[in-house]
Amino acid sequence: MTRPTLGAVAIGRNEGERLKACLRSLVPLCERVVYVDSGSRDDSVAFARSLGVDVVELDTSVPFTAARARNAGAEALLAGGDLDLVQFVDGDCRVEPGWLEAGTAAMQADPELGLVTGWRSEIHPTATVYNQMCEVDWHRPAGPIVACGGDMMVRAAAFRRIGGFDPTVIAAEDDEFCLRLGKAGWKLVRLPVQMTWHDADMTRFGQWWQRTIRNGHGFAQVGRMHPPHFRREKLRVWAYGLVLPLVFLLGLFTSLWLSLAALGLYALSFWKTLKGLRGQPMAARQAALLTLAKIPNLLGMLTYFRRRHRGVAMHIIEYK
Incomplete structure (x- = not known):
């Protein structure tokens, strides 16, 4: 059988050395590579062109x-x-040697496959608790999947058939794309193969907070577009991000037992999360942040509802 032809698309903004590593991992193994730049102020565009990569510079007047x-x-x-x-591939990731061959072979072997992905890992997982949280989040079981992150190999025919990504989705756009791909009858699979190395480079609480707000926006927007996707996530946000804080405040004015009960439920959530993270670096700090995460998630969901009610554009929520 003739080997399928493969091209690559990398996207980024001010990724510096991370983008250089990304493009260097793609250029020798792909027929063509395109880099899409979203208003970088560093030398990303010049470097990409120095490698012979085609560059698309997005119009900055459009979100x-x-x-x-x-x-x-x-x-x-x-x-x-x-x-x-x-x-x-995202511009803050470099592709693992061997992944492109593994993904291509899987797609060649099964013409019903519309998408394959693999495992993403952090380059510096223990540099900060925020990096470690990403490391834990990236590792999902191999096999048939419903959705995946932005690093993915897609059949060009499948991409065209569903009209690509929805540009109005500012977070979890990869979930939304995958859901439409599955509904169109294509199979999606995560291979048990290392795919990319990611550099989250999150060093501050504020970065994590903004990223978690963005996740909440994705829960609300994509959950509305494709129910019941993100149903569990949204219910937990409503419960731990809104209901329990209100119960706690109500208890301060009526009965302290209500406030203590709310704190007890937070403590139980923290303990269950900590138990699931047993053996992971900085497990207690991760569990504390994951318990707290429902509040910025709620802010992200409310941001989506407010934007939708006012009919305004869904601007990206940046965290670095």
Whole structure:
């Protein structure tokens, strides 16, 4: 059988050395590579061009989204000639040697596969508790999946058939894309293979807080577009981000037992989370942040509802 042709789309903004590592891991192994830049102020564009990579610079007058960037990259990539497969990768990730071959082989072996992904890991997982939380979050079981993150290999025919990514989705746009891909009849699989190395580079609480607000926005927006996706996540946000704080405050004015009961439920959630993280670095700090996360998640959900009610554009929520 003829080996499928493969191109790659990398997206980024001010990624510096991370982008350089990303592009260097793609260029030798792909027929063509496109880099989509969202208003970088560093030398990202010049470096990409020095490697012979095609560059798309997004119009800064239109709100940036990862979905918009990936669509622009895919359009430019496929305009250069037919390709069978497209590897999407974020500019803060480098691709593991061997992944592109493994993904291509899997797609070649099963024509019903619309998407394959693999395992993403942090380059510096224990540098901060926030990096370690990403490391834990990235590791999911191999096998058939419903959704995955932005690092993915997609069949070009499947991408075209569903119209690519939805550029109005500012968070969890990869989930939204995958859900439409599955509904169109394509199979999605996570291979038990290392795919990419990610550099979260989160060093401050404020970065984590903003990222968690963005996640909440994704829960609300994509959950509304594809019910019941994110149903469990949204219920937990309502319970721990809104109901329990209100119960705690009510107890301060009526009965302290109510406040103590609310604190007890938070303590129980913390203990269960800590138990699930047993053996992980900084487990207690991770559990505390995950317990707290429902509050910024709620802020993100409310931000979506407010934007939708007012009919305003869904601007990206940046965290670094």
